[in-house]
Structures are given as C-alpha cells and as structure tokens.
Amino acid sequence: MKKVLFVLTVLFAFSGFAQNDSKRMDHFNLEKNVAIQGYDPVAYFKQGKAVKGKKEITALHEGVVYYFSMPVNKDYFLKNSSKFEPQYGGWCAFAMGDSNEKVSINPETFKIKNGKLYLFYNAFFNNTLKSWNQNESGLMMKADVNWNKIVN
Structure with missing residues (x-):
C-alpha cells in the first residue's frame, strides 16, 4: 500500500510540473x-x-x-535561470504596462533595469522603448500587475 501511495504521489507531482510548464508555454x-x-x-x-x-x-x-x-x-x-529570463514572458514591456497586451518584440530593442531584462516592440517608426523611458516606473508597476494577472 505504501508503494502505491508513493507512486501516486510522484505521478501527481510530475503532472503538476507538466501543467506549470504548459501554462508557461501558453x-x-x-x-x-x-x-x-x-x-x-x-x-x-x-x-x-x-x-x-x-x-x-x-x-x-x-x-x-x-x-x-x-x-x-x-x-x-x-x-x-530566473535572473536571465526576460520579463513578462518575453512580450513587449511597454505594451504589457500600457494596455495589458501581449505584443511581439524586436529582440535587439531591450533594457536591463534592476538586473532584469525588458524587451520592446520596435518597427514601423514605433520604438516603444522610448515611450517606456518616459514613464518607466509607472509602466513597470502596471506591467508587473498585468503580468501577474495573466500567469496566475
């Protein structure tokens, strides 16, 4: 009986990890x-x-x-790993803070702030890093709240 409980516990633990991985990938x-x-x-x-x-x-x-x-x-x-992963799942930091949207990025448009990597949309004469820099602290707080709502 103990072996069966152990096996079931291990299976549930691994299924939890798989669900977390799947959620992150989503x-x-x-x-x-x-x-x-x-x-x-x-x-x-x-x-x-x-x-x-x-x-x-x-x-x-x-x-x-x-x-x-x-x-x-x-x-x-x-x-x-957590030190180097981009913030907000690699979506545009400005868009996450400004409008709670998942917007693609230009990987060459980035900023390191407080030891964290932020990525930004930059195409068609629209470099969102410039907009981010105009209200960084406010946008960062909003983006943090918005991202937590998405992943939790």
Missing part, C-alpha cells in the same frame, strides 16, 4: 517553443547587446527553450 512569447526569437538571454547581461544564439547550444527551462551564443552563457543560465 503565456510566453515563443516561436516553436524557443524564447526571444533564438537570441541569447545571457548575452544581454554579459555582452551588453543582443546576440543570436545557436541551435547547437540550448537549454530547456520549465518548458521553454533558450539558445545561447557560447557554452559559458548556457552555464550561467543553468546556474540562475
């Missing part, structure tokens, strides 16, 4: 399960710029695939 800005359009999340912090990752250097974190430009960046990521 809300993250992904293309074929890959985050940030294949850009290296660590490069934003370590190199100060957007760098395209390589399909050969990948890591899976809670259902989301990340590409890296070099193995050392993958190692950094695996040691502290």
Whole structure:
C-alpha cells in the first residue's frame, strides 16, 4: 500500500510540473517553443547587446527553450535561470504596462533595469522603448500587475 501511495504521489507531482510548464508555454512569447526569437538571454547581461544564439547550444527551462551564443552563457543560465529570463514572458514591456497586451518584440530593442531584462516592440517608426523611458516606473508597476494577472 505504501508503494502505491508513493507512486501516486510522484505521478501527481510530475503532472503538476507538466501543467506549470504548459501554462508557461501558453503565456510566453515563443516561436516553436524557443524564447526571444533564438537570441541569447545571457548575452544581454554579459555582452551588453543582443546576440543570436545557436541551435547547437540550448537549454530547456520549465518548458521553454533558450539558445545561447557560447557554452559559458548556457552555464550561467543553468546556474540562475530566473535572473536571465526576460520579463513578462518575453512580450513587449511597454505594451504589457500600457494596455495589458501581449505584443511581439524586436529582440535587439531591450533594457536591463534592476538586473532584469525588458524587451520592446520596435518597427514601423514605433520604438516603444522610448515611450517606456518616459514613464518607466509607472509602466513597470502596471506591467508587473498585468503580468501577474495573466500567469496566475
């Protein structure tokens, strides 16, 4: 009987993880399960710029695939994934704060603030990073609230 209970407990635990992974994947800005359009999340912090990752250097974190430009960046990521993941599931930070919308991003338009990565839409003469910078603290507070409503 103890073995049966143990097996059932393990199965329920794993199904919970699978549901969490699925929920994250439903809300993250992904293309074929890959985050940030294949850009290296660590490069934003370590190199100060957007760098395209390589399909050969990948890591899976809670259902989301990340590409890296070099193995050392993958190692950094695996040691502290939450530090390097983009805010708001990789959606445009401005749109999340301004209108509670999931808007695509240009991975080369970003900002690091308080050790966190924020990504922005930038196309057709509309660079939302400029708008974000005009009211960053207010938009950030709204975006945090809006994102928590989406994922919880």
